[in-house]
Every structure is written in structure tokens, then in C-alpha cells.
Amino acid sequence: MRALMIQGAGSNVGKSLLVAGLCRAARLRGLKVAPFKPQNMSNNAAVTADGGEIGRAQALQALACGIEPHTDMNPILLKPESEMGSQVIVQGRRLTTVRAREYSALKPKLMAPVLESFNRLKSAVDLVIVEGAGSPAEVNLRPRDIANMGFARAANVPVVLAGDIDRGGVIAQIVGTQVVIDPADAAMIEGFVINKFRGDPRLFDDGYAFIAERTKWRGFGVLPFFAEAARLPAEDALDLPRGGGTGGFRVAALQFSRIANFDDLDPLSQEPGVSLTMVRQGETIPGDTDLVILPGSKSTRGDLDFLRAQGWDIDLAAHVRRGGHVLGICGGYQMLGRTISDPDGIEGPAGETDGLGLLKVDTVMTADKRLTRTEATHAASGAPIRGYEIHIGHTSGEARGRPFAHVAGEAEGAVSADGRVMGSYLHGMFSGDSFRQAFLKQLGAAPSATSYAAGVEDTLDRLAAHLEAHLDVDGLLAVAR
Structure with a gap:
């Protein structure tokens, strides 16, 4: 019963897609695998078999695993209702509606259901692949964090950091994350992945080597841009x-x-x-x-x-x-x-x-x-x-x-x-x-x-093959503990 967490060096770096691809790759290797995201923010939700709701990305990841979506896969779901406030869904059910400042005070009470759902899910499968939210570099959010390093340390889950080279500045994204986060949090990170590369990945060899040398983290590969992702359901309206x-x-x-x-x-x-x-x-x-x-x-x-x-x-x-x-x-x-x-x-x-x-x-x-x-x-x-x-x-x-x-x-x-x-x-x-x-x-x-x-299933298979071709998937799965 092992787990691995994919966190991002920024928002929208492709964490959801990486987790879906790893879930399908693990399933094709004969593992019983499940996705997990401690806290998600999305108005694109899915109804689960147990009569609750979770983020759409976790429903897609469950499909990649070949299992039914369950509320334990996303125990905290925030659904924005205005610029200032969100509906708070806990283990599939509406708890309350709060403003952003009020939610910060509520978060410490939510770690218990997060860990409860995670442990219940972990006990039922061979492997749980966890998706973070936003970035651990948002150190202002760290004291009450339940989505990134707060969860990783509470659940003792190793982390792989993903960076998005498509938007530029990926070296600063990853090296800068190590610089600003707490050393004990940095110790949870086992390595990094470069995502969304366009062109010849060998052109980034020097940058890749620089990140590995500066951080002393293991590189698990450079993943070319996966254009077929457009055939999979998007979770963020910004991706429409x-x-x-x-x-x-x-x-x-x-x-x-x-x-x-x-x-x-x-x-x-x-x-x-x-x-x-x-x-x-x-x-x-x-x-x-x-x-x-x-x-x-x-x-x-x-x-x-x-x-x-x-x-x-x-x-x-x-x-x-x-x-x-x-x-x-x-x-x-x-x-x-x-x-x-x-x-x-x-x-x-x-x-x-x-x-x-x-x-x-x-x-x-x-x-x-x-x-x-x-x-x-x-x-x-x-x-x-x-x-x-x-x-x-x-x-x-x-x-x-x-x-x-x-x-x-x-x-x-x-x-x-x-x-x-x-x-x-x-x-x-x-x-x-x-x-x-x-x-x-x-x-x-x-x-x-x-x-x-059938098109979604085929795309998930292609995504898994894409990861297998360009990343050290063996190494990533071996990191899980």
C-alpha cells in the first residue's frame, strides 16, 4: 500500500494530466491504483457512485484507473460562487459557504477528513497517486496547508515536483521552489519532471542538468507537449x-x-x-x-x-x-x-x-x-x-x-x-x-x-504510452512508499 504525490511548481502545470497518465500506466502494469486530491477548487464536478461530488479531474483519473469515482478521492472540494466566497464540500457533501479569509480559519479542522479519506482509500489499493493543488511555493499558505506539503508530511507521502516549460521560466520555478520552502518540506521532494516541452527535448539538456545539480533532486524526464489532451475533459474554465x-x-x-x-x-x-x-x-x-x-x-x-x-x-x-x-x-x-x-x-x-x-x-x-x-x-x-x-x-x-x-x-x-x-x-x-x-x-x-x-479511453492509453516513452515511470513508481 504505497503512495506518490505530484505537486506543481505553479498552477496549471499539468498535474491532473500527469496523475491521469500515471494512473493508467500503473493500471496497465497490473496494479490496483486510485487517485487522490486532498483539496480541489473547481466548479466542474462529477457525481460519484456513493451519491456525493468530487472534482471532474479526479473522476477522469478514476476512469484511468478503471474504477468508479468515490468521494474519498477528493475529500475537500471548493466551488467558487463569487470572487470572494466558495461553497465547501467535505467528503462529497456541502458543509458551508465561506469567504476566503474564513476558509483559512476552517482549514485546520479539515485535515482530519482528508487523512481519513486518504487512509481508507490507501487501504483498498496497491498504489495511490496524489495530486497537489497550486504550488508549495505559496509559502504564505503553508501554516494551515492541507493541499500540498501540509498533507505530504502529515501522511508521509513522497513528492515529485512538476514544472511547466511551455510558459517559460521553468528553471526558476523548480529551483525557486526549493529556495523558498521550508527545508523539512524540501526533504519530502524526491525529484522533478519537466512538462509540456515543444520541439526537441535535447535542447533543454543543459537546463535539465542545471536544475539537477542545483537542487540535488533526481530528474525523471522531460515530457513533450501532449496535444491529444484536448480530447479529455478539462477541469479549469481557463483551459476551455x-x-x-x-x-x-x-x-x-x-x-x-x-x-x-x-x-x-x-x-x-x-x-x-x-x-x-x-x-x-x-x-x-x-x-x-x-x-x-x-x-x-x-x-x-x-x-x-x-x-x-x-x-x-x-x-x-x-x-x-x-x-x-x-x-x-x-x-x-x-x-x-x-x-x-x-x-x-x-x-x-x-x-x-x-x-x-x-x-x-x-x-x-x-x-x-x-x-x-x-x-x-x-x-x-x-x-x-x-x-x-x-x-x-x-x-x-x-x-x-x-x-x-x-x-x-x-x-x-x-x-x-x-x-x-x-x-x-x-x-x-x-x-x-x-x-x-x-x-x-x-x-x-x-x-x-x-x-x-471509446475516444477518451484511447486517449488515456495514448497518454500512458506517452509517459512511458519519455519519463522514467519505473523510477517514479519506485519512489512511492
């Missing part, structure tokens, strides 16, 4: 591409300021007959769009204000007048209705906001959070849908009489009288090939026979 595909059916998705569960869009971006455009702040919805998607949001009323500030409400009204289609998913579904009420101030200041009025439904926010995997039947085509629900709020109104889908014989979602505006709480619907094909065909697109799930 501007679009994908060159097909004739044009989809535009609105990139809200608090966009959540945006991996709903990944299967569409990989459809050969579809071109997907992410519409960002300050941009307009293209006039030739066939389908506009309003994705999930962690702050529905706040992002509705954001939508209007961009003028997207005007664009949407024009799109519908031209005969275009609209799909709202979760928070996007709530926005399409007449009103969104939050009498108890669950997502922000208490009050009511007028919706877009494109669906005759109304939503009331409640403290109860629905977390469930869901099997449904698409009302228009009869195609099966396998997805999940992760939302607060109850939606009602006459448009519910025209459901988007049926769940155990009950209506789910809503559709406008002309069938052009649709809303649903079902995340992950497009991952199912049969539903995606039926939905696109219904809207006049020419879907392919592409298997999204």
Missing part, C-alpha cells in the same frame, strides 16, 4: 478552447463567469459534423448559429446578470426569431424561465431575478441539493440518456407539460410550444452516443458514428 470542429452544424455555447460542468460540451466539440464556438465576455453570438447552449452555472442569478451585461439576451431573442434552437442545461435551464427566486440567499443576496422568458417555467432556490446519477428517455426521439444531476432549485410551470425527457415515468425539463427552446437538469447527456446522434439529427445535423467514451 475557443471552439472545436469544422462541421456545418454550428453550435455556440455561452462562457459564463461562473460556468460549471462545462465538460458537457466536449462530445459535441469532437463531432465531425459540428463546429463549436465558445462565446466569451465582450463577444456576440454569431448570427449563423444553429444551436445556442446555455451551460451550467455556480451562480445562476449572477451569471444571468453577466449574460445581460454582454447583450446576449438580445442576441438570443434575435436567434430565436430567426428560427434557431436553444438548449439550457441546469443553471442555463433556470435562466430560460420567467423568474429565478432565491428567498433565503443561498447563492447570493436574497431576491428574485427576471429570467429570459423563453420557457414558461419559474425556479425557486432551496437549500436541498440534488446529487444523483440519472437514466432518462429523450421525449422527442425515445433515445436513452445517461447523465447526472447536481443542482439546487425547483423548477415548475406550464412548459413542464412538454418535457425534455422522462425519468422513471416522470417529466424532466421543459420544451417551448414550438419545440425550439429546451431546458434540462441532465448533465453529461451528450456523452451517450445514441442520444447525441438522435438529438443532432432532430435538429437537422448529420451526426457521425463516433464513440465518445
